[in-house]
Amino acid sequence: MIYEPSFVAVAIFAAFVAITLGISFYLGSRAKSAEGYFAAHGQIPWFVNGVAFAGDYLSAASFLGICGMIASYGYDGFLYSIGFLAGWVVALFVIAEPMKRLGKFTFADALDARFQSRGIKLAAGISTLAVSVFYLIPQMVGAGVLVTPLLGFPHWVGVVLVGVTVIVIVVTAGMVSTTWVQFLKGSLLVVFSLVLTVMILSRGFEVRKGGIDGYEFQRLVLPDRAALGGGDEPVVGLPGQTIVPPTGAWKDTEFVRLKDADTGVVTVWSQRELGSGVIELVEAQSVDELADGSVLVNGEPKGTEKGEPELHPVGFVSSLPDGKEKTGPLGLLSFFSTLQNSEVVLWENKTITEEDGTKTTVYFQKPTPGSRVLRPGEHPRFRGIRSDQFRDKLNFLSLMLALFCGTASLPHILIRYYTVKDGASARKSTIVGIGTIGFFYVLTLYMGLGAMTSGSMDITQNNMAAPLLARSMNEWLFAAISAIAFTTVLGTVSGLILASAGAVTHDLVTNVLGISLTDHEKVRVAKISSVVVGTIAIVLGILFEEMNVGYLVGWAFSVAASANLPALVMILFWKGTTRQGVVAAITVGMTSSLAWILLSGDTFAKVYGLPAEMGIVPFSQPGLVTIPLGFVTLIVVSLLTRD
Amino acid sequence: MRARQNKIGMTLFGVYLLLYVGFVFLNAFAAETMEATPLPGVNLAILYGFGLIVMAFVLALVYGFLCRDTGEAEVGEETKDDL
Numbered sequence: 001m002i003y004e005p006s007f008v009a010v011a012i013f014a015a016f017v018a019i020t021l022g023i024s025f026y027l028g029s030r031a032k033s034a035e036g037y038f039a040a041h042g043q044i045p046w047f048v049n050g051v052a053f054a055g056d057y058l059s060a061a062s063f064l065g066i067c068g069m070i071a072s073y074g075y076d077g078f079l080y081s082i083g084f085l086a087g088w089v090v091a092l093f094v095i096a097e098p099m100k101r102l103g104k105f106t107f108a109d110a111l112d113a114r115f116q117s118r119g120i121k122l123a124a125g126i127s128t129l130a131v132s133v134f135y136l137i138p139q140m141v142g143a144g145v146l147v148t149p150l151l152g153f154p155h156w157v158g159v160v161l162v163g164v165t166v167i168v169i170v171v172t173a174g175m176v177s178t179t180w181v182q183f184l185k186g187s188l189l190v191v192f193s194l195v196l197t198v199m200i201l202s203r204g205f206e207v208r209k210g211g212i213d214g215y216e217f218q219r220l221v222l223p224d225r226a227a228l229g230g231g232d233e234p235v236v237g238l239p240g241q242t243i244v245p246p247t248g249a250w251k252d253t254e255f256v257r258l259k260d261a262d263t264g265v266v267t268v269w270s271q272r273e274l275g276s277g278v279i280e281l282v283e284a285q286s287v288d289e290l291a292d293g294s295v296l297v298n299g300e301p302k303g304t305e306k307g308e309p310e311l312h313p314v315g316f317v318s319s320l321p322d323g324k325e326k327t328g329p330l331g332l333l334s335f336f337s338t339l340q341n342s343e344v345v346l347w348e349n350k351t352i353t354e355e356d357g358t359k360t361t362v363y364f365q366k367p368t369p370g371s372r373v374l375r376p377g378e379h380p381r382f383r384g385i386r387s388d389q390f391r392d393k394l395n396f397l398s399l400m401l402a403l404f405c406g407t408a409s410l411p412h413i414l415i416r417y418y419t420v421k422d423g424a425s426a427r428k429s430t431i432v433g434i435g436t437i438g439f440f441y442v443l444t445l446y447m448g449l450g451a452m453t454s455g456s457m458d459i460t461q462n463n464m465a466a467p468l469l470a471r472s473m474n475e476w477l478f479a480a481i482s483a484i485a486f487t488t489v490l491g492t493v494s495g496l497i498l499a500s501a502g503a504v505t506h507d508l509v510t511n512v513l514g515i516s517l518t519d520h521e522k523v524r525v526a527k528i529s530s531v532v533v534g535t536i537a538i539v540l541g542i543l544f545e546e547m548n549v550g551y552l553v554g555w556a557f558s559v560a561a562s563a564n565l566p567a568l569v570m571i572l573f574w575k576g577t578t579r580q581g582v583v584a585a586i587t588v589g590m591t592s593s594l595a596w597i598l599l600s601g602d603t604f605a606k607v608y609g610l611p612a613e614m615g616i617v618p619f620s621q622p623g624l625v626t627i628p629l630g631f632v633t634l635i636v637v638s639l640l641t642r643d
Numbered sequence: 644m645r646a647r648q649n650k651i652g653m654t655l656f657g658v659y660l661l662l663y664v665g666f667v668f669l670n671a672f673a674a675e676t677m678e679a680t681p682l683p684g685v686n687l688a689i690l691y692g693f694g695l696i697v698m699a700f701v702l703a704l705v706y707g708f709l710c711r712d713t714g715e716a717e718v719g720e721e722t723k724d725d726l
């Protein structure tokens with residue numbers, strides 16, 4: 001799709017970011033000590049901290065990734081919502097208060113409270129860095145994704161913009177201002193999502209034949225194969241269109257290419273047997289990358305400005321219950337029951353490479369009954385749950401386990417427990433956090449399905465679903481939602497960078513290297529490490545442009561849960577835990593989960609560009625193996641090293 | 644005080660764990676049950692999913708209520724109520 005910046009959108013966006021930065025600078029000028037920089041003096045009111053939890057947690061992945069996944073595949077994206085929220089139950093009931101009682105600034109402090117061991121500080125510091133950097137990548141990619149349609153910039157500009165802004169926020173302010181920024185953003189995100197949901201419900205569903213650009217995709221039923229014509233004989237019902245003989249890689253595909261006799265433009269259609277020789281032709285969309293580097297869209301040279309050839313926006317309902325054309329406003333439940341009995345057009349794609357080097361990506365329609373859209377197991381990653389093989393189900397089980405255990409092990413969530421004054425406040429802010437986050441996750445299902453049927457989806461990628469849905473409502477809402485999503489990225493990234501800076505300064509420099517720093521020097525070291533981590537994040541954000549935003553987050557959760565959770569839980573609840581046990585558990589959990597990910601079929605296919613079958617491990621999500629492995633390591637090593 | 648609180652936390656955690664494991668196992672080993680529609684037109688997948696989210700909040704409130712007297716600041720001056 002071609003994205004053009006709009007003045008209103010840019011103005012609102014700029015105002016948002018300026019206000020956010022203004023607040024940071026103002027509050028930052030009030031925090032001077034190390035205690036203030038890292039932990040906001042332990043004086044953040046619990047309610048504010050609770051909403052700030054939501055701000056930290058509802059990252060670009062939650063907002064963009066989940067909505068996008070629901071918009072393209074239906075219910076499956078919502079599984080992430082459920083898992084992400086369930087993790088908070090672990091945080092509240094098991095981790096929150098003991099953590100608060102043990103620690104001072106960082107997660108390593110809490111782990112080390114009993115042992116005063118440099119080994120633990122080193123292991124915990126490194127795992128904090130590893131998890132934070134892993135979690136930073138999707139956030140930075142999300143930033144680039146947002147900036148493209150909003151400001152018309154290329155991806156890398158967005159990444160650099162976010163990186164620099166965040167570094168400025170973190171360097172000037174620290175935890176006080178990130179907390180308030182998170183509070184602001186968390187509230188706005190929930191409020192605007194609610195507005196969007198209300199608008200989706202009051203708009204209802206409408207039967208359409210194409211997206212909001214007004215283009216209608218054609219469908220044609222032919223009595224038999226002869227009606228396709230051949231040679232100079234046109235296709236019956238499509239005057240001037242003759243069939244292109246299927247040669248080379250096009251042979252034996254479900255696609256038919258038609259050529260317009262006047263313009264010579266070639267379009268791609270998908271064909272489907274309806275039984276007894278009757279076939280249906282459905283118009284598809286195509287992108288041809290020719291050997292000379294030029295690109296054709298639906299058979300015509302790709303345009304650069306609005307009005308020139310581009311892929312049409314998609315996402316529409318093709319039939320409603322009782323043959324209705326339009327539903328009018330719907331209720332919270334009738335939204336689902338209507339969709340359940342409708343048919344939605346989803347899109348799949350296939351790439352065909354010809355001998356002369358031409359690479360054609362065909363995007364073709366897949367009309368899907370609403371009852372399938374609303375059930376789990378349609379996404380390729382979750383399809384395993386419908387298999388008879390036990391092994392195919394392991395990937396799903398592993399992911400759900402990692403999501404459940406991951407939240408309570410994320411360093412940037414854990415440090416937020418130190419920004420309130422006592423255990424009671426930690427508890428109360430977690431409850432507020434759960435309420436806010438849970439409410440938002442309920443809305444994701446409405447927003448995702450609303451986006452699916454909004455006629456404004458970008459067929460090539462789904463990360464933009466939520467902002468594009470807003471644009472189909474109106475330009476102002478689009479600007480507001482994009483700005484909030486952008487500040488979401490800003491907020492999450494600053495929290496992560498701060499957690500990394502804390503780990504470097506406090507755990508690695510002060511405690512491991514044994515360099516004693518004055519408060520003032522500590523803050524300076526933290527600021528320098530923020531700049532370094534921020535720069536690394538910018539580089540990775542540019543490198544990983546092609547990756548799905550929601551994808552990496554599941555892995556970041558797996559690494560966090562494998563490395564941190566066993567140590568955290570056992571220190572809090574098992575007296576037999578030894579220093580060596582903790583160090584071993586963190587090291588084994590972190591390295592095994594990272595290694596598993598790097599050797600998985602998903603990584604082979606999406607990162608290295610090799611066939612997925614070459615992956616060495618049996619399924620892609622590590623959690624099911626590496627989390628128990630961390631626990632076992634801790635127990636065995638502790639028993640061996642007992643006094 | 645603390646022991647009682649831990650016990651409450653663990654009990655509530657156990658309740659939620661059962662609900663979550665139930666959801667995950669139904670999805671993994673009996674995916675068709677999720678397509679049943681207990682409410683007209685609204686399937687179990689949606690109801691159970693929403694239920695898990697609502698239950699997390701309800702249990703959190705129960706926990707907050709039962710533990711309302713513990714965990715105030717133990718050192719330094721106590722500033723009652725922070726908002």
